[in-house]
Amino acid sequence: MTAPSTHPDASDASDASGATGLSGTPGPSGTPGTPETSDLRLVVLDMAGTTVADGGLVERAFSRAAAELGVEPGSADHTAKLDYVRATMGESKITVFRALFGEEETAQRGNAAFETAYAELVDGGECRPLPGARETIEELRESGRKVVLTTGFSRVTQDAILDALGWRGLADLTLCPADAGRGRPYPDMVLTALLRTGTDSVRQIAVAGDTAYDMLTGVRAGAPLVAGVLTGAHGEAQLTAAGATHILGSVAELPAAMARAQAPR
Numbered sequence: 001m002t003a004p005s006t007h008p009d010a011s012d013a014s015d016a017s018g019a020t021g022l023s024g025t026p027g028p029s030g031t032p033g034t035p036e037t038s039d040l041r042l043v044v045l046d047m048a049g050t051t052v053a054d055g056g057l058v059e060r061a062f063s064r065a066a067a068e069l070g071v072e073p074g075s076a077d078h079t080a081k082l083d084y085v086r087a088t089m090g091e092s093k094i095t096v097f098r099a100l101f102g103e104e105e106t107a108q109r110g111n112a113a114f115e116t117a118y119a120e121l122v123d124g125g126e127c128r129p130l131p132g133a134r135e136t137i138e139e140l141r142e143s144g145r146k147v148v149l150t151t152g153f154s155r156v157t158q159d160a161i162l163d164a165l166g167w168r169g170l171a172d173l174t175l176c177p178a179d180a181g182r183g184r185p186y187p188d189m190v191l192t193a194l195l196r197t198g199t200d201s202v203r204q205i206a207v208a209g210d211t212a213y214d215m216l217t218g219v220r221a222g223a224p225l226v227a228g229v230l231t232g233a234h235g236e237a238q239l240t241a242a243g244a245t246h247i248l249g250s251v252a253e254l255p256a257a258m259a260r261a262q263a264p265r
Helices: 057-068 076-087 093-101 104-123 133-142 155-165 188-197 212-221 236-241 251-262
Strands: 042-046 146-150 173-175 205-209 225-229 246-248
Touching: 042 188, 042 251, 057 076, 057 104, 076 093, 093 104, 104 155, 133 146, 133 251, 146 188, 173 188, 188 205, 188 212, 205 212, 205 251, 212 225, 212 236, 225 236, 225 251, 236 246, 246 251
Parallel strands: 042 146, 042 205, 146 173, 205 225, 225 246
Antiparallel strands: none
């Protein structure tokens, strides 16, 4: 079966703030000191590829799961499906399996096999924080902001990652697609973060992630600062096309980017 070719459409981000280069200088609607970025109180961060090093674990876990479903490693079908997985990094994993395998029972089996394989890799020690990630989360919280960690994985897998890193309690809240109703690229997790943290307005939200789906989620939720980081799945062109207002080398640059966005002229 040939995988469908669905990539985030740049037209979905037509209402996004202007994109930027590596300097992180805000685009048109993120001009320093404007009301839109003057009071960023909630920071919604992706996990794998943004705060947690992926190291190819998603692709390895998918390959194991696909093999259990009869997809021959190295075949054209396997290559096409793996390309789709790469293109949809950040999306809810069960949604990806439904797109690739169609029938619900098969998709559920594949997703379960993926989650098991990923958890085994995490338990095997192949999971580590990206440089500066923990310090960034601590700095943001110490400044009085709420920090929420989100993922496209299941709650079981998210908890396994948090346990492996010793990150229980590091953020104010952690969310997976099941907690919000729908995963990325829908805005549900960002909006659930707003509701559960008691944040007053979507204009007080900053979103950061490494995939086009993270950017679309932030844009659709109405966040004025949507930062793409270059430590994960997608490059600057994909992040910008999906609506990134800032492009950062890593999440460690986020506090400074937020400070610049909120600084008076």
